[in-house]
Amino acid sequence: MIDTYPSVTGNWNFPTKIRFGAGRIKELAEACGAAGIERPLLVTDPGLKPLPMIAEALALLEKNGLAAAIFADVHPNPVGADVELGLKAFARGKHDGVIVFGGGSAMDAGKAIAFMSGQTRPMWDYEDREDWWTRADPKGIAPVIAVPTTAGTGSEVGRAAVITDESDHTKKIIFHPKMMPVDVIADPELTIGLPPHITAATGMDALSHSLEAFCSPFWHPLAQGVALEGMRLCKEWLPEATKRGSNVDARAFMMAASSMGATAFQKGLGAMHAMSHPCSSLRGTHHGLTNAVVMPYVLVHNQKAVEEKLTAAARYLGLKNQSFNGFVDWVLALREEVGIPHTLKEIGVDTDVIPEAAPMALEDPCSGGNPLPMTRGEYETLYAKAIEGKLA
Known part of the structure; x- marks a missing residue:
């Protein structure tokens, strides 16, 4: 096997900023500061919400003076209603950024919430068709920090979110270049469980x-x-x-x-x-x-x-x-x-x-x-x- 390195860790800037390696979750508050986020909404899923890793992340943010709240009403295959509920939580808490913490469902929902937080048109108007992404106001897109807890979707380095439209039961890809998370904490220890x-x-x-x-x-x-x-x-x-x-x-x-x-x-x-x-x-x-x-x-x-x-x-x-x-x-x-x-x-x-x-x-x-x-x-x-x- 050729994969032998002194340490499987590193700081990368492709295709976005990535903090890769065991234990890097301790840098979550630092990542928020670098992104200018003071009031993050942590978006996760119901399965992860009660786990110690979430409590530890929230405690770390609080210790560093960040007013964080959690939103976990996300289906395994996120639907439009999940995003709507998340947007209400984002506005209610006067949040200025999103931490997406979890697998593909949390990633998709959280990125869509951040994207839609400052838009005025319906989400489906930004589906990945032709140049529909140009309809969005880029100034209305909140920054996202991604913390993957699975190794599969890769949504932490994606510029889109896959959301199911309940009206016709179709999965739609919502796309914008600025949906790419500004910082990724890729800590493999979070996937051990x-x-x-x-x-x-x-x-x-x-x-x-x-x-x-x-x-x-x-x-x-x-x-x-x-x-x-x-x-x-x-x-x-x-x-x-x-x-x-x-x-x-x-x-x-x-x-x-x-x-x-x-x-x-x-x-x-x-x-x-x-x-x-x-x-x-x-x-x-x-x-x-x-x-x-x-x-x-x-x-x-x-x-x-x-x-x-x-x-x-x-x-x-x-x-x-x-x-x-x-x-x-x-x-x-x-x-x-x-x-x-x-x-x-x-x-x-x-x-x-x-x-x-x-x-x-x-x-x-x-x-x-x-x-x-x-x-x-x-x-x-x-x-x-x-x-x-x-x-x-």
């Missing part, structure tokens, strides 16, 4: 980001390189982080892989995410887990367009069979090793969802980044295969 199944699902989400970005047809050589190394880190460290969650180095490398995947996917995503989003909004499935389940089905569908790329990736990853088939076999073996189900049926998605999910997948913004153009019929077929477990 994650149970194996969550470690596996979020880790596979990180892999899906790098993998889909690597396969995307768009031109972005910087993201291409980041994506390739992100996949390698997942290969080397996800099984270890899943089996031995107290291994801080494994947790650190997966946290790095998570941020790398989200950095890379500005190059584009594809049908994995386009299929996953409707499953989450219609059946409440875990996003990373759903990406992991549909991953091999999408790869096989895209074979003609990605065979050369994935053969090259197989060489870089040092796979025994350095070919497209060898890459797919590795994905299948990795899924089995970390406990990912083989079918969508096993995670609560049955054939009844296909008529509604297929057109939603086709309209999903991620679909446009798929290596092969997709049709509604092709999504219907892919959903059926993933539900029934038929790769061929």
Whole structure:
């Protein structure tokens, strides 16, 4: 294994300011000061709210004279109503910034709250379509400090938030360049308590980001390189982080892989995410887990367009069979090793969802980044295969 360093820690400024390493959470108040935040709203989720790490973070902020409050009314797949409630809390406490503390749900909700805190139009007017982001007043966007507690979404280095519109049950991407957190505290010790199944699902989400970005047809050589190394880190460290969650180095490398995947996917995503989003909004499935389940089905569908790329990736990853088939076999073996189900049926998605999910997948913004153009019929077929477990 080539990942041997004196200390898995560092201060980075790509793609934003990142304080990376075990124990860095102690710098939270300092990060607030650097961002000019005096009254932070700490946005987390109901599962994290009662844990000691949240109480310790609030105590640290109070000790340093920061008037912090907590907001945790966030669904596992955040909805518009979560953001509305958060905005009321933000205004009520006269907050001037947001600390997003948690996994993807808290990150998405918190970034959306900070973004909307000074806007006058409805949130859906800023969906990631054409140049809709230019409608926003950049002066009305509160600064965000991100503290990830999972290694998967990479939302701490993202310029968008994924929020479900309850009116039509679709996941919509709210985007603005200034939604990028101004400071990230990436402390792998905060992920040590994650149970194996969550470690596996979020880790596979990180892999899906790098993998889909690597396969995307768009031109972005910087993201291409980041994506390739992100996949390698997942290969080397996800099984270890899943089996031995107290291994801080494994947790650190997966946290790095998570941020790398989200950095890379500005190059584009594809049908994995386009299929996953409707499953989450219609059946409440875990996003990373759903990406992991549909991953091999999408790869096989895209074979003609990605065979050369994935053969090259197989060489870089040092796979025994350095070919497209060898890459797919590795994905299948990795899924089995970390406990990912083989079918969508096993995670609560049955054939009844296909008529509604297929057109939603086709309209999903991620679909446009798929290596092969997709049709509604092709999504219907892919959903059926993933539900029934038929790769061929």
